Amino acid sequence: MNRFAKYAVMLIAAALLAAPALTHAAEWRIDPAHTTVSFKVRHLGVTWVQGEFQRVSGRVSYDRKNPGASAADIVIDADSINTRNARRDNHLRNDDFLLVEKHPTITFKSRAVKNAGAEGLDLVGALTIRGVTREVVLKVADISGEVRMRGTVKMGASATTRINRKDFGVKYNRLLEAGGLVVGDEVRITIDVELNKQ
Numbered sequence: 729m730n731r732f733a734k735y736a737v738m739l740i741a742a743a744l745l746a747a748p749a750l751t752h753a754a755e756w757r758i759d760p761a762h763t764t765v766s767f768k769v770r771h772l773g774v775t776w777v778q779g780e781f782q783r784v785s786g787r788v789s790y791d792r793k794n795p796g797a798s799a800a801d802i803v804i805d806a807d808s809i810n811t812r813n814a815r816r817d818n819h820l821r822n823d824d825f826l827l828v829e830k831h832p833t834i835t836f837k838s839r840a841v842k843n844a845g846a847e848g849l850d851l852v853g854a855l856t857i858r859g860v861t862r863e864v865v866l867k868v869a870d871i872s873g874e875v876r877m878r879g880t881v882k883m884g885a886s887a888t889t890r891i892n893r894k895d896f897g898v899k900y901n902r903l904l905e906a907g908g909l910v911v912g913d914e915v916r917i918t919i920d921v922e923l924n925k926q
Contacts, residue, residue, distance in 0.1 A: 753789035753797040762922035770912025779811035795844040804834040824900035857896040881925035
């Protein structure tokens with residue numbers, strides 16, 4: 729090997745050693761038995777009515793050493809809505825609200841990550857409700873450490889966002905006799921997720 733070839737090999741080796749190691753985010757699956765998707769909305773302008781979706785699935789990419797590579801793909805069964813009132817739940821399933829017969833799922837698919845750090849991150853992505861897609865930001869916090877249970881590595885986190893239901897075509901309301909509306913427009917959403925490492 730001539731002097732030039734040796735010099736070229738040395739340069740390539742030095743570049744490889746100096747380059748930062750590429751870390752790929754680990755793959756996780758949502759544990760539906762230990763995950764809650766809850767929401768609350770103003771009722772009569774005086775209090776918050778809360779509910780949850782009882783069936784959720786999806787996958788998450790996350791590595792504590794590389795939080796900027798995080799991603800999430802979440803699927804919520806719209807028919808599984810539960811506000812502890814059967815009559816209200818049936819109303820929420822019909823055309824006035826979620827129209828679950830035509831749109832059986834609510835989905836979130838992340839597109840970008842912002843403000844990634846050890847304490848949390850923001851997942852920017854597409855939220856689809858009633859077939860209408862809007863960009864929202866899930867603010868992820870309370871990221872736990874990893875634990876092992878019965879051979880499965882687990883971790884958890886919480887995510888929150890706020891949406892205007894009218895942005896997704898959910899426009900039903902009634903005017904009160906004294907003024908004001910029965911249902912508020914802002915919906916506050918919280919996802920408390922437990923993940924199983926793949």
